[in-house]
Amino acid sequence: MKEYLTLADLQRDLRAGNTTCVTLVGQYLARIREYQHLNAFVEVYTDEALQRAEAIDERLTNNQAGRLAGLVLGIKDVLCQAGHSVQAGSHILDQYRSPFTATAVQRLLDEDAIIIGRQNCDEFAMGSSNESSYFGPVRNAADPSRVPGGSSGGSAVAVQAGLCHASLGSDTGGSVRQPAAFCGVVGLKPSYGRVSRWGLIAYASSFDCIGPITRSVEDAALLLEIMAGHDEFDSTVSTREVPDYSAQLDWMAVSGQQPARVGYLRESLESEAVAPEIRERLGQVIEQLRADGHAVEPVEMPLLKYCLPTYYILTTAEASSNLSRFDGVRYGYRSEDTPDLERLYKNTRTEGFGDEVRRRILLGTFVLSASYYDAYYTKAQSVRKLIRQETERLLTHYDFILSPVTPTTAFRIGEKMDDPLQMYLADIFTVQANVVGTPAIAIPAGTDQEGLSIGLQLMTRPFAEKELLAFSKYVSDLITMPEKVE
Amino acid sequence: MISTKLTPTTIPDELLGSYETVIGLEVHCQLLTESKLFASDTNRFGGEPNTHISPLTLALPGTLPKLNKKAVEYAVRMGLACGCTISERTIFDRKNYFYPDLPKGYQISQDKAPICVGGAVTISVKGKDHEVTEKTIRFHHIHLEEDAGKSVHDGNQTETQLDYNRAGTPLIEMVTEPDLRSAEETGAFVTEIRRLARYLDVSDGNMEEGSLRCDVNVSVRLAGASELGTKVEIKNMNSIRNIMRAVEFERRRQVATLENGDSLFQETRMFDAETGETYGMRVKETMNDYRYFPDPDLCPVVLPEATIQEIRSRMPALPRELREKFVSHYGIPAYDAQQLTDTREMAHYFENLCSHTNAYKTASNWLMGPVKSYLNESGTDIADFSLTPQVLAELITLVETEVISHSTATQKAFPALLQAPDRSPRELAETNNWLQNRNTNELETLVDEVLNAMPDKVTAYKKGKKGLMGLFVGEVMKKSKGTADPKLINQLLAEKL
Numbered sequence: 001m002k003e004y005l006t007l008a009d010l011q012r013d014l015r016a017g018n019t020t021c022v023t024l025v026g027q028y029l030a031r032i033r034e035y036q037h038l039n040a041f042v043e044v045y046t047d048e049a050l051q052r053a054e055a056i057d058e059r060l061t062n063n064q065a066g067r068l069a070g071l072v073l074g075i076k077d078v079l080c081q082a083g084h085s086v087q088a089g090s091h092i093l094d095q096y097r098s099p100f101t102a103t104a105v106q107r108l109l110d111e112d113a114i115i116i117g118r119q120n121c122d123e124f125a126m127g128s129s130n131e132s133s134y135f136g137p138v139r140n141a142a143d144p145s146r147v148p149g150g151s152s153g154g155s156a157v158a159v160q161a162g163l164c165h166a167s168l169g170s171d172t173g174g175s176v177r178q179p180a181a182f183c184g185v186v187g188l189k190p191s192y193g194r195v196s197r198w199g200l201i202a203y204a205s206s207f208d209c210i211g212p213i214t215r216s217v218e219d220a221a222l223l224l225e226i227m228a229g230h231d232e233f234d235s236t237v238s239t240r241e242v243p244d245y246s247a248q249l250d251w252m253a254v255s256g257q258q259p260a261r262v263g264y265l266r267e268s269l270e271s272e273a274v275a276p277e278i279r280e281r282l283g284q285v286i287e288q289l290r291a292d293g294h295a296v297e298p299v300e301m302p303l304l305k306y307c308l309p310t311y312y313i314l315t316t317a318e319a320s321s322n323l324s325r326f327d328g329v330r331y332g333y334r335s336e337d338t339p340d341l342e343r344l345y346k347n348t349r350t351e352g353f354g355d356e357v358r359r360r361i362l363l364g365t366f367v368l369s370a371s372y373y374d375a376y377y378t379k380a381q382s383v384r385k386l387i388r389q390e391t392e393r394l395l396t397h398y399d400f401i402l403s404p405v406t407p408t409t410a411f412r413i414g415e416k417m418d419d420p421l422q423m424y425l426a427d428i429f430t431v432q433a434n435v436v437g438t439p440a441i442a443i444p445a446g447t448d449q450e451g452l453s454i455g456l457q458l459m460t461r462p463f464a465e466k467e468l469l470a471f472s473k474y475v476s477d478l479i480t481m482p483e484k485v486e
Numbered sequence: 487m488i489s490t491k492l493t494p495t496t497i498p499d500e501l502l503g504s505y506e507t508v509i510g511l512e513v514h515c516q517l518l519t520e521s522k523l524f525a526s527d528t529n530r531f532g533g534e535p536n537t538h539i540s541p542l543t544l545a546l547p548g549t550l551p552k553l554n555k556k557a558v559e560y561a562v563r564m565g566l567a568c569g570c571t572i573s574e575r576t577i578f579d580r581k582n583y584f585y586p587d588l589p590k591g592y593q594i595s596q597d598k599a600p601i602c603v604g605g606a607v608t609i610s611v612k613g614k615d616h617e618v619t620e621k622t623i624r625f626h627h628i629h630l631e632e633d634a635g636k637s638v639h640d641g642n643q644t645e646t647q648l649d650y651n652r653a654g655t656p657l658i659e660m661v662t663e664p665d666l667r668s669a670e671e672t673g674a675f676v677t678e679i680r681r682l683a684r685y686l687d688v689s690d691g692n693m694e695e696g697s698l699r700c701d702v703n704v705s706v707r708l709a710g711a712s713e714l715g716t717k718v719e720i721k722n723m724n725s726i727r728n729i730m731r732a733v734e735f736e737r738r739r740q741v742a743t744l745e746n747g748d749s750l751f752q753e754t755r756m757f758d759a760e761t762g763e764t765y766g767m768r769v770k771e772t773m774n775d776y777r778y779f780p781d782p783d784l785c786p787v788v789l790p791e792a793t794i795q796e797i798r799s800r801m802p803a804l805p806r807e808l809r810e811k812f813v814s815h816y817g818i819p820a821y822d823a824q825q826l827t828d829t830r831e832m833a834h835y836f837e838n839l840c841s842h843t844n845a846y847k848t849a850s851n852w853l854m855g856p857v858k859s860y861l862n863e864s865g866t867d868i869a870d871f872s873l874t875p876q877v878l879a880e881l882i883t884l885v886e887t888e889v890i891s892h893s894t895a896t897q898k899a900f901p902a903l904l905q906a907p908d909r910s911p912r913e914l915a916e917t918n919n920w921l922q923n924r925n926t927n928e929l930e931t932l933v934d935e936v937l938n939a940m941p942d943k944v945t946a947y948k949k950g951k952k953g954l955m956g957l958f959v960g961e962v963m964k965k966s967k968g969t970a971d972p973k974l975i976n977q978l979l980a981e982k983l
Contacts, residue, residue: 080548093547100541102548201547206782234550235785318782321580324591325545329648345584368582368777377779 001027003162006216007071010165014060014070021053021060021070021114024165028072028116032163038139040154040163042077043085044117052114059112066112067226074164076155077118078125079105079210080199088201089123089133089151092326092352094333102199103234104168104210104227111226116164120154123354124323125175125203127151128426129416132356137413140182142451146410149179149426155213156183166223167213172203173311174405174430176211177442181405181455184444186476187213188220188469189430191462192437193238195224196231202322204315205236207434217443217473221245224465243466251474254467262289263299263398268429274407277448282404285445285456288478299394299401303387304432308424310387311431313367313380320364326352359420384435391436395461400471403429405442405455429457439465443476492745494738494763501745505706507737508714509666513679515658515689516633516697517560523632523656524551524594524784531695535638535649543654545589550783553578557656558601558787560688561630562797564658565602567682567804568625572794576601577786578630582777586646587635589653597778600629601787607682608806609674610824623675624663633657658688664703664714669730669737676700676726681805685830693724700729704736706744715740716750720757720764732757736764808833816846825854831869842879845886852882856896860904872907881911891972894920922971926978929962929970933978936961947983955979 002019004010013019032044049072059065075081078088080098087093101109109115122132130138130153138153140146141161148157152169156179159167169176171189180187189211200210212223222245229242248254264286269279289296328334328348335347353361367376394401406426416423433440440459447453458475460468492501522529525542542549565572579597605625610618635653637646660679666672680691680698691698700723705715718736723729736755743750755764803811805827812823812833827833832853839849857878861868881903885895889912902914915921936958937944947954955976962975 086547088547096547098546098548100546100548198550199548202783204782233552235552236550236783317779321582321592321777321779324582324584325547325589327584327586327591329586330544330589331546341586365777368779370775370777373777373779 001031004165006218007165007222008218010070021056022050024070024072025049025053025114025116028164035141035161035163037144038141038157038161039120039136040138040157041074041117042120042135045115049114049116056112056114066110068108068111068113071113072116072165073108073113074117074119074155074158074167075105075115076121076152076167076169078121078170078201079168081105081115084118086118086201088125089121089135090353091134092333096332100199103196103231105199107227108223119158119167122151122153123357125151125170125172126356126360128178128423130154131413131417132354134354140410142453145412147182147413149182149410151175152213153179156180156185156187159185159213159215166219169211169213170200171209171211171434172207172315173434174427176213177405177430177440177457178426180213180442182410182453184453185213185215186217186220187211187442188224189433189440190224190228190465191439193236194228194463194465196234196237198231198233204318205322206318207315217469217476218246218249221249221469240463245466245469248466249470249473251470254470260294260400260471261398262294262296262400262402263394264296264402265301265304266298267304268403274404275409278404278454281445281454285479292478299398301390301394303390306383307387307431307435308428310380310383311435312424313376314384316360316364317368317377320361320368323361387432388436391432391438399460399467401459403457405429405457409448409452409454433459438462439468441468441472443472445479492742494735494742497738497742497745502738502741504709505741506709507667508664508705508707509672509733510664510703511662511675512701513660513676514699515660515683517557517656517658517688518690519554519556519560519656521554522654523554523557525654529655533651536651538651543589543650551594553784553787554656557630559797561601561628561658562789562794563686563801564683564688565605565628566798566801567686568605568607570602570605570625570628572789573599573601573603575599575786575788578781578784579778580781583774586648587637587653589635589650593632593634594781595631596629600627602628607678609671609678611671611674621671623665626661626663628658628660631657631659669733672733673726673730676729681828685802685805696724699724702729702732704733706737706740716752719754721754723757728757728759731762732764735762739764802830816840818847818850822850822854826850829868831867835868835875838875839879842876843882845882848882848886852878856900873903877903877907877911884911884915888922888971890915890920891922894968919969922969929974929978932962932965933982936965937982
């Protein structure tokens with residue numbers, strides 16, 4: 001099957017009559033079957049996708065198709081779609097079907113995207129390796145003994161392995177960018193409040209962002225453009241106008257021919273904790289940028305080490321409350337053993353949630369408890385404010401902050417399952433964007449000696465997605481250019 | 487040995503009198519908004535179980551709250567009416583606890599930054615010598631929160647049924663300072679709150695349906711002590727009478743307990759309306775840690791001064807303002823003013839009435855007399871009263887100008903008008919021959935006839951049996967077929983005798 005880097009390429013073939021939506025869906029379905037061992041999908045909507053493809057083919061013939069005609073999309077199992085199951089990778093949502101559709105998903109459907117299935121992820125999006133899913137681990141297509149990253153692991157692998165054209169994930173501390181990096185695809189976390197969270201099963205409300213996982217920056221821009229913007233159903237979504245990102249991807253035009261000011265985290269280039277090959281690759285990119293006339297300087301971010309603790313205190317606090325509704329009373333899993341109310345709760349939640357989710361609920365309950373609230377929750381909120389101020393200050397001097405997405409490339413399945421703290425370090429560079437609310441993107445920057453993908457992260461000011469996407473496209477082209485020349 | 491232990495019923499008054507009762511209230515008032523506090527489903531009492539339940543009300547995964555602006559406005563109205571400071575920036579917090587009727591596992595409420603802070607209402611209470619005194623009861627704050635659903639235990643011990651219609655309906659919780667000192671004060675306070683809520687149209691204040699509910703905190707201390715005693719919370723009181731009964735019982739119980747040398751402990755008690763007693767809940771009480779934290783799904787609500795002023799400008803006059811106006815502007819007694827401002831509708835009717843007649847005191851008498859009796863008897867409300875203020879005013883004017891007698895007006899014209907509210911009182915009086923006969927010559931003839939017919943009685947009267955005057959008047963009235971002006975008859979009789 002022909003693999004398209006961008007939807008624009010694909011749509012050219014559609015219009016030229018070289019392929020049809022039905023053909024494309026059929027090819028993806030075949031590949032999903034072929035790569036079933038990767039465990040990327042939890043459920044595949046075979047008939048529904050084919051029927052929809054047929055309808056969209058007809059609209060294409062009549063020139064009435066939407067902007068996403070031909071886009072075959074997978075959605076992470078935390079996004080609600082009316083009439084479809086959604087389980088957040090958890091046992092506790094057994095048999096649950098959503099009666100409504102997430103705003104972001106609906107906007108893509110309205111432009112004729114075809115949803116081919118829901119994708120495996122860490123339970124309630126809590127994890128960095130997609131090993132905490134009730135449906136079992138997802139495998140990295142580049143090396144099935146390795147993790148795809150998480151929590152949107154299924155979504156990243158699906159794009160990596162060509163099981164769908166693009167995926168929709170969610171990013172609370174790096175859950176779109178980290179797996180995108182491990183799988184060598186593009187992962188965009190928009191600004192907090194850029195995309196409505198209505199219909200996204202909450203992990204940590206003040207951090208959660210829906211973001212696309214794609215093969216190209218162009219497609220990330222297009223999907224964001226369609227999903228973003230005001231929504232009656234989410235009070236935290238911004239009313240700012242949404243620029244036509246996909247039409248403004250020329251960095252030179254966007255920047256007015258000005259060279260970019262880029263800061264890179266000194267820690268990320270010098271720290272022993274970052275794999276040498278990743279540091280080397282980052283160094284090369286920095287040199288390329290400098291050679292192209294951009295100002296690239298090391299920056300200090302003394303508060304960086306507080307990002308992870310802040311993130312874990314605040315996200316677990318919010319999660320402990322967000323996940324209280326899963327009690328076995330109204331929907332989802334209920335324990336068989338419910339002799340009284342207390343045991344209805346205890347048994348249902350003990351049996352229904354996995355280890356990592358229970359760990360985070362306990363941690364969150366602890367940090368919110370009366371005796372520890374000020375020591376943890378209040379303090380973490382203050383630190384979050386400081387990190388925000390420091391990051392915003394940095395971003396007045398620099399247009400972008402450059403870093404690796406992850407300290408290592410994809411690790412082996414099982415390698416970090418017994419050491420949650422090691423696992424949490426996988427998000428060390430990504431959590432800052434969620435703590436602050438800034439947009440950030442992971443773009444592929446080659447592979448290490450073992451053929452495992454290295455990801456590069458660019459972060460910028462809140463709601464500066466236009467600049468971020470244009471520069472990402474530029475950097476992406478810059479990175480791949482030498483290979484083309486050779 | 488017989489037991490000398492005191493009980494709430496045997497405790498002597500002088501012992502009770504050496505203690506002071508301290509009461510604080512949490513009044514929950516359901517707001518009359520069209521939809522729920524954070525969801526679009528209908529906010530109505532009743533309905534088949536689980537018919538007003540959107541995905542949000544059921545806390546389905548992926549749902550988010552959206553604040554109802556009307557509820558904020560209602561809370562501000564109440565706050566302004568109570569003289570509270572309206573917070574320029576108010577936030578919503580999550581109160582976390584598990585209960586089957588609480589769908590999200592947390593209630594969206596307000597903890598650290600409630601919408602209204604401080605404030606007070608003034609109540610009038612009758613003292614021992616029936617003297618009415620005024621007292622100010624302060625508020626700690628007023629906050630907005632959502633209600634929970636209802637658990638129904640249908641006689642079946644092993645099953646609980648859940649109705650989520652009420653889940654998410656908007657409430658304001660009004661928390662007082664411990665300023666109340668007796669059951670009477672507490673009753674007067676809740677009555678005043680209910681009146682305010684109804685005046686402001688923020689709640690129907692219907693206690694039977696649970697639109698207005700109270701948690702009552704009661705403690706006692708020796709008179710003159712400055713430290714507060716151990717308080718007991720009586721939950722979910724839903725009638726003013728029961729609140730008063732519960733307070734009275736609880737103070738007696740607490741005093742008896744202390745006098746017996748036992749100690750009180752802080753607990754939650756329920757009130758049994760059958761026995762008139764409170765009882766402790768048998769469950770072991772663990773300290774509940776609600777883990778309040780700001781709800782990250784909702785933005786802070788910012789209320790600029792201009793918005794508050796706009797809300798204020800749309801508020802109707804308050805009972806207290808009307809009472810003052812009625813006394814100062816219409817010159818009616820304070821008691822009348824109090825009665826006429828009991829409901830906003832009555833107050834409006836009175837004001838309307840006064841725009842059609844200058845006989846303000848008479849107008850007040852009419853409303854508090856015949857009109858109120860009629861409303862009570864028919865079980866209706868002034869809002870549904872069929873006579874317009876214009877018609878009633880015309881009837882009053884007929885009496886004032888002595889066209890018809892007061893008794894004719896109240897006993898004949900008023901009931902007739904109720905049957906035919908569209909008719910003009912004057913026309914009705916004319917048709918029925920109710921006009922007072924003020925023809926002196928005619929009446930003089932009648933008086934002579936009556937006196938001539940009973941010479942014995944006249945002699946008796948002249949000898950001092952003055953009570954016979956009524957008989958003479960009645961006879962003359964009879965002869966005039968009720969049309970004579972009683973004042974004129976009296977006058978003529980006095981002259982002749």
